[in-house]
Amino acid sequence: MNFRQRIAQFMYGRNGYDAFCQFLLLFAIFLILLSWVFSGIPALAMLMQVGEWAALGYCIFRMMSRNVLQRQQENAKYYEKRQAVGRWLRSLRDRWQQRKEYKFFRCPSCHALLRVPRGKGKLLLTCRKCGNRFERKT
Ligand SMILES: [Zn+2]
Incomplete structure (x- = not known):
């Protein structure tokens, strides 16, 4: 069995990478950049590092989880929230254009x-x- 097949076998029945995982990764990267900006304030930088590890840990947990139904429901909730934010941003843009x-x-x-x-x-x-x-x- 080669490496790819082993990975495929390991990931079988697990949730894997989804849109919410992608968001968590981007959020962790955003916090890493922010912690560089606030590196002069140790308490704030440390708080952000805690947030980075929490987001990364939760992302890995979701990818490895075998409770696929629960993870899919979380992903669906994430999509709903993302659409609501998108609607709000579009309404702000429309109001600005029509002001x-x-x-x-x-x-x-x-x-x-x-x-x-x-x-x-x-x-x-x-x-x-x-x-x-x-x-x-x-
Ligand atoms: Zn009314």
């Missing part, structure tokens, strides 16, 4: 985001989500 034509308000009762054209004076706004009405200057 000259539109004003954005939060509904005081349900916190939904409302987009209103600028320069229309005082308007009575109606929230599309909950129907709450409130006045704002555009």
Whole structure:
């Protein structure tokens, strides 16, 4: 049996490398870079080193784990969070791009985001989500 086959046999039935592992590795690398930046502050650098080892250890644990179902559920949760962050970043970008034509308000009762054209004076706004009405200057 050659080395590749031995590795394949060892990894059989284990979770292996997935997107959440990739994130943990990138997070560990980010902490390594950050600990270099803060090397002048030993307590902070040490805290980051603890974080590096925790992220690396958890990544290795997840790759070697035989509880594949549990690891897949964690990976799915990670995907959900990543998509939520992506949606939030896109909404920030859209608001920034539209800032000259539109004003954005939060509904005081349900916190939904409302987009209103600028320069229309005082308007009575109606929230599309909950129907709450409130006045704002555009
Ligand atoms: Zn509302």
